[in-house]
Amino acid sequence: MPTQILMPALSPTMEEGTLAKWLVKEGDTVSSGDLLAEIETDKATMEFEAVDEGVIGKILVPEGTEGVKVNDPIAVLLEEGESADDIGAAESKAPEGDASSHTEPADAPEDLKAAEGYGRDGGDAQEEKPKDDGASGAESAPRTEDGERIFASPLARRIAKDKGLDLSQVKGSGPRGRIVKADVEGAEPGKAEAPKAAQAPKAAAQDKPAEKAPAPAGASADAVMKMYEDRETEEVKLDGMRRTIAARLTEAKQTVPHFYLRRDIKLDALMKFRAQLNKQLESRGTKLSVNDFIIKACALALQQVPDANAVWAGDRILKIKPSDVAVAVAIEGGLFTPVLRDADSRSLSSLSSQMKDLAKRARDKKLAPHEYQGGSFAISNLGMFGIDNFDAVINPPHGAILAVGAGVKKPVVDEDGAVGVATVMSVTLSVDHRVIDGALGAQLLAAIVENLENPMVMLA
Template identity: 80%
Template sequence: MPTEILMPALSPTMEEGTLAKWLVKEGDTVSSGDLLAEIETDKATMEFEAVDEGIVGKILIEEGSEGVKVNTPIAVLLEEGESADDIDSSTAPKQGDADSHAEPATPKAETSPAKGYGDDGGAAQQKSSGDGEAAASGSPAPKGRDGGRIFASPLARRIAADKGLDLSRIEGSGPNGRIVKADVENAKPGAQPAAEKAAEAPKGDAGKAPVAEPAAPGVQADAICKMYADREFEEVKLDGMRRTIAARLTEAKQTIPHFYLRRDIRLDALLKFRSQLNKQLESRGVKLSVNDFIIKASALALQAVPDANAVWAGDRVLKLKPSDVAVAVAIEGGLFTPVLRDAEARTLSSLSAQMKDLAKRARDKKLAPHEYQGGSFAISNLGMFGIDNFDAVINPPHGAILAVGAGVKKPVVNDAGEIEVATVMSVTLSVDHRVIDGALGAELLKQIAEALENPMMMLA
């Protein structure tokens, strides 16, 4: 029976993407592991591959199509002996019909980061939502007791059939309630159906007046365009990255109670120490930047103040053990925040090499999702652009972000009460008050400043 290939979810937050390029054409024979297409998300262009073998019977979404929703059928795969005549209207839905139970092909990052990096071992291949290891199946979707379709991955259906389990009695943990492999394996015979659970749930809110949805913010785009109708302008279409940045930063400023802590940090000792280290490391081709020291100082500070090494998780706070530090990297049209994991345990030269690699691949949009997701703390450095100081917006779910300004020569009063010239860098720590209180944030910033003003401490 023909098998639908669905638009894969290449990251936990992906809702839609651009089908940039097909790497196969109708009539091609593909095997498990063969590359099928290139998908553009808001952050990167990634390849995804087939999980089953067959013949590409029909391509449903043309390359270059934007805004293709996750789980939308994009192609149909035929088994041996089948032909295009076997594809009927129900097997080949139109774009936007994501009401399918077929399993998407497994996406794979264009790059191949080293194994062992990130939560999934750093493998370039990324699993889409649901059971990424399951082959797509064209078997009809099972029906619930009310006659409605039950959404379950092909592998979950097969395991349920082998174990004699009723899928209508299993609650799915996958996207949109889809039943996946783990749900079936953990299910107990005779489990109470999810629908019955919902019916028995307490109705404490019954009788309350419905809460009105807030009106859409802002003025409609066409109204704004009319305002400037008599002026010459160029309309710039928003790509996925720009839309995501706008949505996340709006969410951050509307929902995160920011407060700001500012401090000047003397860099003279650090600049001298850095110069000496770079001379010694020159033969190895290593050149440390001030930003490398800031990353290391932040990582050590998070260890010294473990209560600040935390993220907001909606109804709880998660305190991290390692120091996973994100660093903002400006690229054309937006920015990435690649994450340096376990930064507290890394040498300065190791952090420097990895940061250069991540920054380069960020600008080429070649980062895999696990390389720019996660972390508890971020650094945004605009000092190289001559900015003295600024306030950065927290990147949720991080607990804080450090805004770094330029190091400039200023007159300062030394411990002896004398005026001297020093190189001073202004920093601002933006803090999520739900996660970190004022005194705790102040202690974190103090630890960062002490490490930078006494750089030998970072080698201890």
């Protein structure tokens, strides 16, 4: 039966495109990999390649047509032995038709269906009908022993049947592992290589949500690995921590509406005050760091601007009474964010002692869950690595995170207009706009700056 050529999704966000130019005409013979058309996506103009071989029987969408929906038929491909008389059964109605008019290609991958809306409901809306169904005359789709669908072109299936090949033992070289003619022509029964798709964990398919994801997924692992197959690489398997970090931060950037507020903070008064305190605390074996002051300054600021001491709770904002401040701690292979509870009411020496303990146990991976869960606010300090400034990603459900850069000597102009030199630290407050609006975030950052530039106030 003639095969429909469908409008492809050439970018993750593409829903429709313009068929800018056909590179073939009706009657042309094409092979897998031949260029068929130029298509304008939402990102660029890209070339569209053939997957199967055959003859272009009919062009359904003329070049220059705009707004062609992804998965709408754009042409019909005739296979060996087929003629233009066979086209009628393969043609579909206009793009604006309902779901039933969007015939699904027999070999469309399951993951592509979910991503691109096949059948408009994400399901297998138009499964191939068995041969005795007079509507199509197509053979039923081959499946593995476990019932998983095998994606192969109609011509590849026919050749495999004639040769007695088990398609579940054939490695597909087409897009997303699809089996094409070249894969079965040289294969012998019982000697074919198992497909990559069969090696993938079944759980991955079972865990896919039925609904459309809130944001497009990246390229598959196989696609990325194929891109670099001619380069020397080292594959690093993800451990549980790396998977969690990847999942949470991807969620954060996709679902949390970040905005950023930046300020410079003069540290000279704090550095002088810190030196005095450390001299007095030397007999106790306590040494305060600049980070200890930053934690205290943020904790007090959350009390001074209580509306900003809040988290996003799905369908509401949850305001927190105490100041529970999380601090990012880098460890081998990832990071932890242990939480200093009631940081607003704790002394600097107490905060310093607990932070050292939490950081040590974080690096040894000995923190209990309650020690790194919770909090409404976080601090990420890369100043010790010489970073001047950066933007941190919010750790949900926190309302904000402060990115802290290094303190460096800079020329400054004082209130009298005189130019001098001061130690200046750049900070960036990343804010969840669902929880904290711009003016409120500015008040919170101003309170943090005030506390750090007047450190003695934090002891009052």
